[in-house]
Amino acid sequence: MDNLKRMAAIHDISGLGKCSLTVALPVVSATGVECCCIPTALLSTHTGGFTGWSFRDLSEEMLPVARHWSDLGVHFDSVYSGYLASPEQGRLLEKTLDLIAGEDTLIIVDPAMADNGKHYANLGDSMTESFRKLMARADIVTPNLTEACFLTDTAYRPGICELGFVLELLDKISELGPGTAAVTGVSLEPGKLGIVAKNFENGKVSVVMNDAMEGTFHGSGDVFASSFAALLTRGAELETALQLAENFVADCIRRTEKRGTPRHYGLDFEGALPEYIRSIEKTF
Protein backbone atom coordinates (compact mmCIF):
# COMPACT_ATOMS: atom_id res chain seq x y z
CA MET A 1 0.00 0.00 0.00
CA ASP A 2 1.72 3.22 -1.08
CA ASN A 3 -0.58 5.72 0.56
CA LEU A 4 -0.55 5.64 4.39
CA LYS A 5 -4.06 6.32 5.66
CA ARG A 6 -4.50 8.22 8.92
CA MET A 7 -7.09 7.68 11.64
CA ALA A 8 -7.85 9.67 14.81
CA ALA A 9 -8.86 7.25 17.58
CA ILE A 10 -10.83 8.80 20.44
CA HIS A 11 -11.25 6.45 23.41
CA ASP A 12 -10.11 6.11 27.02
CA ILE A 13 -6.80 4.49 27.86
CA SER A 14 -7.23 1.75 30.47
CA GLY A 15 -3.72 0.70 31.47
CA LEU A 16 -4.63 -2.94 32.21
CA GLY A 17 -7.41 -5.09 30.76
CA LYS A 18 -7.10 -4.81 27.00
CA CYS A 19 -9.76 -2.52 25.48
CA SER A 20 -10.12 0.97 24.00
CA LEU A 21 -6.78 2.55 23.03
CA THR A 22 -4.63 -0.39 24.16
CA VAL A 23 -6.54 -2.40 21.54
CA ALA A 24 -7.07 0.32 18.90
CA LEU A 25 -3.37 1.27 18.66
CA PRO A 26 -1.98 -2.20 17.87
CA VAL A 27 -4.93 -3.39 15.79
CA VAL A 28 -5.21 -0.23 13.67
CA SER A 29 -1.43 -0.14 13.15
CA ALA A 30 -1.38 -3.83 12.19
CA THR A 31 -3.99 -3.04 9.55
CA GLY A 32 -1.51 -0.64 7.97
CA VAL A 33 -3.25 2.56 9.07
CA GLU A 34 -1.66 5.30 11.19
CA CYS A 35 -3.42 5.64 14.58
CA CYS A 36 -3.36 9.12 16.16
CA CYS A 37 -4.84 9.18 19.67
CA ILE A 38 -7.05 11.47 21.71
CA PRO A 39 -7.46 9.80 25.12
CA THR A 40 -10.81 10.67 26.74
CA ALA A 41 -9.79 9.43 30.19
CA LEU A 42 -6.98 7.59 31.93
CA LEU A 43 -7.95 4.58 34.06
CA SER A 44 -5.80 2.00 35.82
CA THR A 45 -8.13 -0.72 34.45
CA HIS A 46 -11.42 -0.72 32.60
CA THR A 47 -14.56 -0.86 34.74
CA GLY A 48 -15.88 -4.33 33.87
CA GLY A 49 -14.83 -7.06 36.29
CA PHE A 50 -12.24 -5.02 38.23
CA THR A 51 -12.86 -2.97 41.37
CA GLY A 52 -11.03 0.05 42.79
CA TRP A 53 -9.81 1.50 39.51
CA SER A 54 -8.19 4.96 39.33
CA PHE A 55 -9.83 7.42 36.94
CA ARG A 56 -8.86 10.78 35.46
CA ASP A 57 -11.18 12.58 33.08
CA LEU A 58 -9.20 14.12 30.19
CA SER A 59 -12.02 16.30 28.80
CA GLU A 60 -9.89 19.42 29.14
CA GLU A 61 -7.28 18.04 26.77
CA MET A 62 -9.59 16.97 23.94
CA LEU A 63 -10.12 20.30 22.18
CA PRO A 64 -6.54 21.59 22.65
CA VAL A 65 -5.29 18.42 20.92
CA ALA A 66 -7.87 18.75 18.13
CA ARG A 67 -7.07 22.47 17.67
CA HIS A 68 -3.36 21.75 17.40
CA TRP A 69 -3.96 19.07 14.77
CA SER A 70 -6.28 21.42 12.92
CA ASP A 71 -3.65 24.19 13.00
CA LEU A 72 -1.11 21.74 11.60
CA GLY A 73 -3.47 21.12 8.68
CA VAL A 74 -3.27 17.34 9.12
CA HIS A 75 -5.72 15.31 7.05
CA PHE A 76 -7.61 12.45 8.68
CA ASP A 77 -9.03 9.68 6.53
CA SER A 78 -11.17 8.59 9.48
CA VAL A 79 -12.16 9.38 13.03
CA TYR A 80 -13.05 6.39 15.20
CA SER A 81 -14.53 7.04 18.63
CA GLY A 82 -15.41 4.67 21.47
CA TYR A 83 -15.76 4.93 25.24
CA LEU A 84 -16.44 8.44 26.52
CA ALA A 85 -15.91 9.36 30.16
CA SER A 86 -19.15 11.36 30.50
CA PRO A 87 -22.22 12.44 28.49
CA GLU A 88 -20.67 15.92 28.20
CA GLN A 89 -17.79 14.42 26.24
CA GLY A 90 -20.31 13.71 23.46
CA ARG A 91 -20.46 17.48 22.81
CA LEU A 92 -16.65 17.68 22.95
CA LEU A 93 -16.50 14.88 20.41
CA GLU A 94 -18.81 16.84 18.07
CA LYS A 95 -16.55 19.89 18.40
CA THR A 96 -13.52 17.67 17.79
CA LEU A 97 -15.16 16.42 14.59
CA ASP A 98 -15.81 20.03 13.53
CA LEU A 99 -12.09 20.70 13.94
CA ILE A 100 -10.46 17.62 12.44
CA ALA A 101 -12.96 15.87 10.13
CA GLY A 102 -13.00 16.99 6.50
CA GLU A 103 -15.63 16.32 3.81
CA ASP A 104 -14.09 12.95 2.97
CA THR A 105 -13.29 11.81 6.53
CA LEU A 106 -15.03 8.55 7.41
CA ILE A 107 -16.64 8.88 10.86
CA ILE A 108 -17.04 5.66 12.87
CA VAL A 109 -18.79 5.88 16.23
CA ASP A 110 -18.81 2.90 18.58
CA PRO A 111 -21.35 3.80 21.29
CA ALA A 112 -19.34 1.88 23.91
CA MET A 113 -21.50 2.25 27.01
CA ALA A 114 -23.21 -1.06 27.83
CA ASP A 115 -23.26 -4.85 27.46
CA ASN A 116 -25.38 -7.80 28.59
CA GLY A 117 -28.41 -5.56 29.16
CA LYS A 118 -26.59 -3.14 31.51
CA HIS A 119 -24.74 0.17 31.30
CA TYR A 120 -21.03 0.09 32.20
CA ALA A 121 -20.21 1.32 35.73
CA ASN A 122 -21.09 4.98 36.37
CA LEU A 123 -22.85 5.41 33.01
CA GLY A 124 -26.62 5.72 32.54
CA ASP A 125 -29.46 7.08 30.42
CA SER A 126 -27.77 10.45 29.84
CA MET A 127 -24.87 8.59 28.17
CA THR A 128 -27.40 6.87 25.88
CA GLU A 129 -28.89 10.28 25.01
CA SER A 130 -25.43 11.66 24.25
CA PHE A 131 -24.61 8.76 21.91
CA ARG A 132 -28.05 9.04 20.27
CA LYS A 133 -27.12 12.56 19.14
CA LEU A 134 -23.74 11.37 17.87
CA MET A 135 -25.35 8.76 15.60
CA ALA A 136 -26.36 11.53 13.18
CA ARG A 137 -22.71 12.53 12.69
CA ALA A 138 -21.52 9.01 11.91
CA ASP A 139 -21.03 7.20 8.62
CA ILE A 140 -20.75 3.87 10.47
CA VAL A 141 -21.89 2.86 13.96
CA THR A 142 -21.05 -0.39 15.76
CA PRO A 143 -23.37 -0.91 18.75
CA ASN A 144 -23.57 -4.30 20.42
CA LEU A 145 -27.08 -5.71 20.89
CA THR A 146 -27.53 -4.04 24.31
CA GLU A 147 -26.41 -0.65 22.99
CA ALA A 148 -28.66 -1.02 19.94
CA CYS A 149 -31.63 -1.67 22.28
CA PHE A 150 -30.77 1.27 24.56
CA LEU A 151 -30.30 3.66 21.62
CA THR A 152 -33.69 2.72 20.17
CA ASP A 153 -35.60 2.45 23.47
CA THR A 154 -36.22 -1.25 22.91
CA ALA A 155 -36.40 -3.82 25.73
CA TYR A 156 -33.18 -5.89 25.69
CA ARG A 157 -33.70 -9.63 25.15
CA PRO A 158 -30.82 -11.91 26.10
CA GLY A 159 -30.05 -15.05 24.14
CA ILE A 160 -31.06 -16.04 20.67
CA CYS A 161 -33.04 -13.51 18.65
CA GLU A 162 -35.00 -13.52 15.43
CA LEU A 163 -33.42 -11.82 12.43
CA GLY A 164 -36.63 -9.74 12.19
CA PHE A 165 -35.99 -8.29 15.66
CA VAL A 166 -32.47 -7.18 14.67
CA LEU A 167 -33.75 -5.73 11.37
CA GLU A 168 -36.32 -3.69 13.33
CA LEU A 169 -33.53 -2.42 15.60
CA LEU A 170 -31.50 -1.48 12.52
CA ASP A 171 -34.44 0.43 11.03
CA LYS A 172 -34.84 2.36 14.29
CA ILE A 173 -31.10 3.11 14.35
CA SER A 174 -31.38 4.38 10.78
CA GLU A 175 -33.84 7.03 12.02
CA LEU A 176 -31.04 8.40 14.23
CA GLY A 177 -29.11 9.26 11.07
CA PRO A 178 -25.96 7.12 10.55
CA GLY A 179 -25.05 5.78 7.09
CA THR A 180 -24.46 2.15 8.13
CA ALA A 181 -24.90 0.21 11.37
CA ALA A 182 -23.25 -3.07 12.36
CA VAL A 183 -24.89 -4.67 15.40
CA THR A 184 -22.44 -6.99 17.17
CA GLY A 185 -22.96 -9.85 19.62
CA VAL A 186 -26.03 -11.18 17.82
CA SER A 187 -26.99 -14.85 18.07
CA LEU A 188 -29.56 -15.99 15.49
CA GLU A 189 -29.19 -19.72 16.26
CA PRO A 190 -27.66 -21.83 19.04
CA GLY A 191 -23.86 -22.02 18.96
CA LYS A 192 -23.42 -19.10 16.57
CA LEU A 193 -22.62 -15.45 17.33
CA GLY A 194 -21.80 -12.56 15.04
CA ILE A 195 -22.85 -9.36 13.34
CA VAL A 196 -25.86 -8.12 11.42
CA ALA A 197 -25.13 -4.97 9.44
CA LYS A 198 -27.18 -2.74 7.18
CA ASN A 199 -26.08 -0.08 4.74
CA PHE A 200 -28.97 2.41 4.97
CA GLU A 201 -28.05 4.06 1.68
CA ASN A 202 -28.57 0.96 -0.48
CA GLY A 203 -30.58 -1.18 1.97
CA LYS A 204 -28.12 -4.08 1.81
CA VAL A 205 -28.08 -6.38 4.86
CA SER A 206 -24.98 -8.44 5.72
CA VAL A 207 -24.87 -11.28 8.24
CA VAL A 208 -21.51 -12.67 9.41
CA MET A 209 -21.51 -15.45 12.00
CA ASN A 210 -18.90 -17.60 13.73
CA ASP A 211 -18.95 -20.38 16.33
CA ALA A 212 -19.91 -18.96 19.72
CA MET A 213 -17.97 -19.63 22.93
CA GLU A 214 -19.67 -19.75 26.31
CA GLY A 215 -19.98 -16.42 28.19
CA THR A 216 -18.66 -12.92 27.62
CA PHE A 217 -15.18 -12.03 26.36
CA HIS A 218 -14.30 -8.57 27.57
CA GLY A 219 -12.87 -6.22 24.95
CA SER A 220 -14.09 -8.26 21.99
CA GLY A 221 -16.31 -5.36 20.84
CA ASP A 222 -13.25 -3.09 20.80
CA VAL A 223 -11.13 -5.63 18.90
CA PHE A 224 -13.89 -5.99 16.30
CA ALA A 225 -14.61 -2.25 15.96
CA SER A 226 -10.88 -1.34 15.78
CA SER A 227 -10.27 -3.86 13.02
CA PHE A 228 -13.49 -3.00 11.15
CA ALA A 229 -12.87 0.76 11.35
CA ALA A 230 -9.26 0.39 10.24
CA LEU A 231 -10.12 -1.89 7.31
CA LEU A 232 -12.78 0.55 6.10
CA THR A 233 -10.24 3.37 6.45
CA ARG A 234 -7.81 1.35 4.36
CA GLY A 235 -10.47 1.11 1.66
CA ALA A 236 -12.09 -2.30 2.18
CA GLU A 237 -15.68 -2.87 1.06
CA LEU A 238 -18.18 -3.25 3.91
CA GLU A 239 -18.60 -7.03 3.42
CA THR A 240 -14.84 -7.63 3.24
CA ALA A 241 -14.18 -5.54 6.34
CA LEU A 242 -16.94 -7.33 8.27
CA GLN A 243 -15.64 -10.76 7.34
CA LEU A 244 -11.96 -10.04 8.06
CA ALA A 245 -12.72 -8.27 11.36
CA GLU A 246 -15.09 -11.02 12.51
CA ASN A 247 -12.57 -13.74 11.64
CA PHE A 248 -9.88 -11.87 13.57
CA VAL A 249 -12.09 -11.56 16.68
CA ALA A 250 -13.05 -15.25 16.46
CA ASP A 251 -9.36 -16.23 16.32
CA CYS A 252 -8.57 -13.95 19.31
CA ILE A 253 -11.44 -15.51 21.28
CA ARG A 254 -10.28 -19.07 20.52
CA ARG A 255 -6.78 -18.21 21.75
CA THR A 256 -8.10 -16.53 24.92
CA GLU A 257 -10.32 -19.52 25.71
CA LYS A 258 -7.48 -22.00 25.07
CA ARG A 259 -5.08 -20.15 27.33
CA GLY A 260 -7.71 -19.64 30.05
CA THR A 261 -6.93 -15.94 30.40
CA PRO A 262 -9.25 -14.32 32.99
CA ARG A 263 -12.04 -12.83 30.93
CA HIS A 264 -11.69 -9.30 32.34
CA TYR A 265 -8.03 -9.15 31.21
CA GLY A 266 -9.24 -8.88 27.63
CA LEU A 267 -8.58 -10.86 24.47
CA ASP A 268 -5.23 -12.47 23.65
CA PHE A 269 -5.12 -10.68 20.31
CA GLU A 270 -1.32 -10.49 20.12
CA GLY A 271 -0.78 -14.00 18.81
CA ALA A 272 -3.55 -13.56 16.23
CA LEU A 273 -1.98 -10.45 14.66
CA PRO A 274 0.43 -12.18 12.21
CA GLU A 275 -2.37 -14.26 10.61
CA TYR A 276 -4.63 -11.17 10.62
CA ILE A 277 -1.99 -9.19 8.73
CA ARG A 278 -1.53 -12.05 6.25
CA SER A 279 -5.31 -12.28 5.70
CA ILE A 280 -5.40 -8.56 4.86
CA GLU A 281 -2.46 -8.81 2.47
CA LYS A 282 -4.12 -11.78 0.74
CA THR A 283 -7.49 -10.07 0.37
CA PHE A 284 -6.63 -6.60 -0.90
Ligand code: PXL
Ligand atom coordinates in the same frame (compact mmCIF):
# COMPACT_ATOMS: atom_id res chain seq x y z
O1 PXL B 1 -14.52 -2.15 26.26
C1 PXL B 1 -15.36 -1.14 26.61
C2 PXL B 1 -14.82 -0.27 27.70
C3 PXL B 1 -13.94 0.73 27.40
N1 PXL B 1 -13.42 1.54 28.35
C4 PXL B 1 -13.74 1.38 29.65
C5 PXL B 1 -14.61 0.38 30.03
C6 PXL B 1 -15.18 -0.47 29.05
C7 PXL B 1 -16.09 -1.54 29.43
O2 PXL B 1 -16.30 -1.86 30.56
O3 PXL B 1 -14.91 0.24 31.32
C8 PXL B 1 -13.12 2.28 30.67
